[in-house]
Amino acid sequence: MRDDSPLETKKLIMLPGPTNVPARVTNAMLRPMINHRGREFREMHARIIQNAKYVFGTKNDLFVLSNSGTGGVEAAVRNICSSGSKIIVPVNGEFSRRFLEAVNLLGGKGIEIPVELGNAVTVSQVEDALNQNSPVTAVAVIYNETATGVTTPNLRQIGELCRKHNTLFLVDAISIQGGVELPVDEWGIDICVTGSQKCLMTPPGLALISVSPKAWEIIRKTPRSYYFDLQLCKQFMENNEIPYTPAVTLFYALDEGLQMIREEGLEARFKRHTTCANAMYAAAEAMGLQPFARREVRSKTVVAIKYPNGIEDKKFRGTLDSQYRIAVAGGMGKTKGQIFRVGIMGSVSEFEIMATATAVESVLSELGYGLNTGEAVKAAREVFSKAK
Amino acid sequence: MRDDSPLETKKLIMLPGPTNVPARVTNAMLRPMINHRGREFREMHARIIQNAKYVFGTKNDLFVLSNSGTGGVEAAVRNICSSGSKIIVPVNGEFSRRFLEAVNLLGGKGIEIPVELGNAVTVSQVEDALNQNSPVTAVAVIYNETATGVTTPNLRQIGELCRKHNTLFLVDAISIQGGVELPVDEWGIDICVTGSQKCLMTPPGLALISVSPKAWEIIRKTPRSYYFDLQLCKQFMENNEIPYTPAVTLFYALDEGLQMIREEGLEARFKRHTTCANAMYAAAEAMGLQPFARREVRSKTVVAIKYPNGIEDKKFRGTLDSQYRIAVAGGMGKTKGQIFRVGIMGSVSEFEIMATATAVESVLSELGYGLNTGEAVKAAREVFSKAK
Numbered sequence: 001m002r003d004d005s006p007l008e009t010k011k012l013i014m015l016p017g018p019t020n021v022p023a024r025v026t027n028a029m030l031r032p033m034i035n036h037r038g039r040e041f042r043e044m045h046a047r048i049i050q051n052a053k054y055v056f057g058t059k060n061d062l063f064v065l066s067n068s069g070t071g072g073v074e075a076a077v078r079n080i081c082s083s084g085s086k087i088i089v090p091v092n093g094e095f096s097r098r099f100l101e102a103v104n105l106l107g108g109k110g111i112e113i114p115v116e117l118g119n120a121v122t123v124s125q126v127e128d129a130l131n132q133n134s135p136v137t138a139v140a141v142i143y144n145e146t147a148t149g150v151t152t153p154n155l156r157q158i159g160e161l162c163r164k165h166n167t168l169f170l171v172d173a174i175s176i177q178g179g180v181e182l183p184v185d186e187w188g189i190d191i192c193v194t195g196s197q198k199c200l201m202t203p204p205g206l207a208l209i210s211v212s213p214k215a216w217e218i219i220r221k222t223p224r225s226y227y228f229d230l231q232l233c234k235q236f237m238e239n240n241e242i243p244y245t246p247a248v249t250l251f252y253a254l255d256e257g258l259q260m261i262r263e264e265g266l267e268a269r270f271k272r273h274t275t276c277a278n279a280m281y282a283a284a285e286a287m288g289l290q291p292f293a294r295r296e297v298r299s300k301t302v303v304a305i306k307y308p309n310g311i312e313d314k315k316f317r318g319t320l321d322s323q324y325r326i327a328v329a330g331g332m333g334k335t336k337g338q339i340f341r342v343g344i345m346g347s348v349s350e351f352e353i354m355a356t357a358t359a360v361e362s363v364l365s366e367l368g369y370g371l372n373t374g375e376a377v378k379a380a381r382e383v384f385s386k387a388k
Numbered sequence: 389m390r391d392d393s394p395l396e397t398k399k400l401i402m403l404p405g406p407t408n409v410p411a412r413v414t415n416a417m418l419r420p421m422i423n424h425r426g427r428e429f430r431e432m433h434a435r436i437i438q439n440a441k442y443v444f445g446t447k448n449d450l451f452v453l454s455n456s457g458t459g460g461v462e463a464a465v466r467n468i469c470s471s472g473s474k475i476i477v478p479v480n481g482e483f484s485r486r487f488l489e490a491v492n493l494l495g496g497k498g499i500e501i502p503v504e505l506g507n508a509v510t511v512s513q514v515e516d517a518l519n520q521n522s523p524v525t526a527v528a529v530i531y532n533e534t535a536t537g538v539t540t541p542n543l544r545q546i547g548e549l550c551r552k553h554n555t556l557f558l559v560d561a562i563s564i565q566g567g568v569e570l571p572v573d574e575w576g577i578d579i580c581v582t583g584s585q586k587c588l589m590t591p592p593g594l595a596l597i598s599v600s601p602k603a604w605e606i607i608r609k610t611p612r613s614y615y616f617d618l619q620l621c622k623q624f625m626e627n628n629e630i631p632y633t634p635a636v637t638l639f640y641a642l643d644e645g646l647q648m649i650r651e652e653g654l655e656a657r658f659k660r661h662t663t664c665a666n667a668m669y670a671a672a673e674a675m676g677l678q679p680f681a682r683r684e685v686r687s688k689t690v691v692a693i694k695y696p697n698g699i700e701d702k703k704f705r706g707t708l709d710s711q712y713r714i715a716v717a718g719g720m721g722k723t724k725g726q727i728f729r730v731g732i733m734g735s736v737s738e739f740e741i742m743a744t745a746t747a748v749e750s751v752l753s754e755l756g757y758g759l760n761t762g763e764a765v766k767a768a769r770e771v772f773s774k775a776k
Contacts, residue, residue, distance in 0.1 A: 303545055
């Protein structure tokens with residue numbers, strides 16, 4: 001068809017989503033079309049929900065929505081938000097800022113806890129906000145701030161606080177669920193949202209959302225939504241169906257992706273993500289580069305690295321893309337031009353990290369940044385060796 | 389993997405969506421993942437929009453949303469609906485009833501024109517409703533009522549009326565755009581919505597929506613939405629991008645599907661749908677069955693047929709599915725158990741119609757309905773012969 005199209009040549013997608021999709025997952029999309037109101041779909045849907053609950057560590061209800069992660073965020077907020085409902089949102093980057101905006105747009109009152117970029121909210125900051133704004137409908141934490149590569153620690157303690165204050169605990173886990181430990185029930189998370197195209201190694205287009213009994217109490221008192229109506233989803237789930245025509249081929253892909261996660265096991269998966277991230281951080285530091293996030297909150301799924309003086313974002317990423325066919329992301333909002341971000345997600349392994357570290361080293365060197373070639377690769381390899 | 393899974397054996401999907409996906413479209417989803425903020429995506433996105441505008445017959449803005457058709461309906465309504473905005477909706481089946489519900493749920497005031505099931509609204513009914521309810525924000529017509537197999541005629545005249553009354557004209561063309569003539573600009577349609585999984589022969593998960601300059605005037609005065617914010621879509625379109633992570637693999641499929649439509653040409657395509665539908669109606673009548681829709685409003689993309697006395701819906705469709713591997717749909721709402729519906733969409737051809745007619749004849753005969761075997765097939769074949 002279009003042999004000259006750049007689409008046809010595979011790239012290493014080291015973005016913080018979408019990420020590389022394993023061949024097994026891609027090939028699953030070749031299954032023939034089925035009736036979304038038939039037995040075949042219902043059986044697959046039941047299996048997907050069961051496996052997704054394993055990944056989420058939850059016995060709560062769980063739904064797969066046919067839309068982007070952002071639609072998942074809208075579903076989470078819209079279903080608990082009556083006019084003026086107060087929702088506390090710690091803001092430490094572009095995605096948490098957008099979450100706050102969503103709350104205000106969707107009729108709620110977003111209460112911001114401003115947090116320095118590169119850092120995460122503390123438990124006592126959340127406690128202060130809860131005390132000052134009572135009654136609060138929910139605390140919403142972006143577990144992994146994709147824009148800055150920061151993971152918020154102490155979610156379990158924030159969950160306990162929420163229970164004490166009789167407040168819902170919402171977690172946006174879009175760029176992290178399935179890559180790093182996040183046991184929804186154990187940590188008291190009432191609503192947890194993720195996207196298909198991150199650590200679940202499925203193409204983009206699906207959002208997953210879990211809903212606790214405590215959340216249902218609020219949802220039932222909230223004005224019904226239309227496309228994002230979770231009550232309708234629950235009603236159709238009784239028959240293992242979905243209110244509207246689901247994105248069937250993406251369900252095929254998710255089904256396969258979740259099956260692969262079960263085969264690997266969550267523990268092994270978390271270890272793999274951690275080792276790959278640590279290797280990438282080690283490579284960066286061996287090149288004399290600084291991660292953007294403070295050490296104690298550094299993400300294991302998004303590695304954000306500051307550019308050294310003299311290295312221009314577009315030139316760096318452009319060269320990496322055209323010469324090495326590796327895609328990494330730039331900064332967003334205030335960090336635009338100041339950082340680049342490497343996604344450590346889904347099927348990521350030593351191969352992808354070594355290829356990326358090598359290429360980053362070469363491009364920086366080519367662009368005139370002084371470094372001892374080979375040091376980055378050596379540092380990364382050491383992390384992998386120790387982990388074996 | 390799961391060799392025993394019924395997913396692995398191909399069925400003939402004669403549903404009113406999703407429908408059979410051509411191999412070229414399915415295979416397009418094998419393209420490797422790309423950066424949705426990169427050149428590859430922008431080039432493909434520009435091509436998709438250009439080809440979709442050809443299918444819609446429009447020079448207006450057009451957007452592809454990563455959600456089901458129902459999400460497309462929400463986008464259409466939410467973006468023009470301020471509190472209490474009056475929207476007239478002729479209701480002649482389940483999908484038009486849902487559209488009316490959407491208007492009321494999303495803050496508007498739905499004004500129903502009740503229409504007998506199996507029939508379509510008339511121009512004078514719309515005119516009366518416009519005169520009685522002035523000022524009206526929009527008239528919303530479900531061009532093809534999927535639940536009853538009825539296509540509303542005289543859209544052009546309704547469009548003229550809307551212009552005269554300075555009212556927006558919304559058309560839900562989900563189960564028909566790309567299969568039957570619907571020139572958006574020529575007929576004065578301000579907002580037109582369709583889904584990927586119907587006549588565009590792409591898997592489900594995308595909605596397409598066109599927006600006229602007159603619609604933008606209203607949209608700009610309407611409170612901003614979040615996931616369905618068309619103003620944000622327009623802003624990102626300047627750079628050929630999409631506000632949120634799009635369902636990339638479904639875009640690959642849509643790209644290929646639209647390319648195939650261009651290769652075939654709209655005229656040939658419309659003729660093919662019409663011939664296939666006429667053959668299906670002829671087969672039904674040769675078996676002594678009655679179409680549900682009145683003759684003058686019968687849809688060319690959804691053929692709805694009344695069951696003869698003594699034929700039970702579940703038994704009929706179950707046998708068709710298990711013995712002939714052909715999926716057709718049942719009735720919805722008030723017609724549940726009374727009709728079956730055959731989708732005539734996308735890649736449909738003589739082969740699928742002949743297979744369906746033959747199988748329907750056999751199953752009815754097996755279930756004890758008296759007919760002269762062979763008559764249905766003969767009648768259908770005659771339609772195809774004449775059309776050549």
